[in-house]
Amino acid sequence: MIQQAIDFRDESEELYALLEPLKDEDFERVTQFKKWKINDVLTHLQMWNWAADLTLKDSAAFDDFLQQVASYVAKGSIRGFENEWIKGLKGRELLKEWHEFCLSMSDRYAAADPKARVKWAGPDMSVRSKITARLMETWAHGQEVYDLLGVKRVDKDRIKNIAMLGVNTFGWTFVCRGLEVPAKAPHVKLTAPSGETWEWNEPSEEDRVEGLASEFCQVVAQVRNIADTDLKMTGEVATRWMSMAQCFAGPPEEPPAPGTRFTKT
Numbered sequence: 338m339i340q341q342a343i344d345f346r347d348e349s350e351e352l353y354a355l356l357e358p359l360k361d362e363d364f365e366r367v368t369q370f371k372k373w374k375i376n377d378v379l380t381h382l383q384m385w386n387w388a389a390d391l392t393l394k395d396s397a398a399f400d401d402f403l404q405q406v407a408s409y410v411a412k413g414s415i416r417g418f419e420n421e422w423i424k425g426l427k428g429r430e431l432l433k434e435w436h437e438f439c440l441s442m443s444d445r446y447a448a449a450d451p452k453a454r455v456k457w458a459g460p461d462m463s464v465r466s467k468i469t470a471r472l473m474e475t476w477a478h479g480q481e482v483y484d485l486l487g488v489k490r491v492d493k494d495r496i497k498n499i500a501m502l503g504v505n506t507f508g509w510t511f512v513c514r515g516l517e518v519p520a521k522a523p524h525v526k527l528t529a530p531s532g533e534t535w536e537w538n539e540p541s542e543e544d545r546v547e548g549l550a551s552e553f554c555q556v557v558a559q560v561r562n563i564a565d566t567d568l569k570m571t572g573e574v575a576t577r578w579m580s581m582a583q584c585f586a587g588p589p590e591e592p593p594a595p596g597t598r599f600t601k602t
Contacts, residue, residue, distance in 0.1 A: 339451045339465055344495040345472040346443035352479040353436045355488060361428035368481035369598050370560075375485070376427045378478050380419050383435040389471050390442045392455045393464065399456050439475075443468075459586050473499045473584065477558040480598075487601040492530045492551045500527060500550050503557030503584045504537045510582050514589045523575035527553050544572030546579060556592070557584040564595040 364375040392399040409418040451465040476499055483490045504525055511518045524541040527550040548568035555561035556579055563579045570576045583590060
């Protein structure tokens with residue numbers, strides 16, 4: 338059984354518990370992320386969960402879907418495609434469909450071969466990596482909902498998956514910007530939600546990132562500016578990396594401006 342699939346399910350369940358008490362009109366509230374509404378967040382998560390499930394079951398059908406996306410985006414926008422794809426579903430009905438699909442999808446991924454390869458928008462990836470990416474995106478987009486509703490998130494140690502993804506995409510942060518990748522990745526030392534210490538890369542006092550794992554995940558997923566955290570960077574490479582860290586695929590994205598993403602009170 339793939340643990341990351343269980344972690345994905347549990348993260349989705351926590352987001353569902355946050356959203357379940359809301360009324361239909363509440364899903365039209367605007368978040369701090371690109372003025373997306375909660376409906377937009379769920380639409381985005383639902384469509385790409387569906388796509389991740391499709392590539393697990395039928396790679397040819399996934400290729401066809403990706404062609405549809407590319408054709409639409411060539412003359413429109415990805416948000417426009419997502420809005421057409423969801424066919425008007427919103428509010429509590431959208432919440433119900435997203436939640437039920439998360440549960441069934443997690444079961445299918447949990448039972449799959451973790452090393453099998455699946456297609457995606459970029460290079461093929463392992464089944465384990467694909468469901469880890471879905472966990473990361475659920476967690477990242479969930480943050481704007483927590484922020485909007487004024488709820489302080491209490492992370493669990495399953496965010497280690499996201500922290501590891503952040504560490505593993507050190508090189509990608511530079512590559513996607515057309516920059517030369519530094520020869521050596523900084524040492525990363527983080528305090529987990531449980532208080533455990535997580536460390537990656539060769540120990541170094543000259544080039545390192547240290548602090549709370551939750552804040553590291555916020556930075557690499559670009560839901561917080563580094564200036565709005567207490568992470569400590571030592572060395573030029575660590576400082577450059579954290580100023581633009583990006584653990585997700587696609588074109589380079591800029592982190593939110595300082596002070597623009599926060600939990601409302």
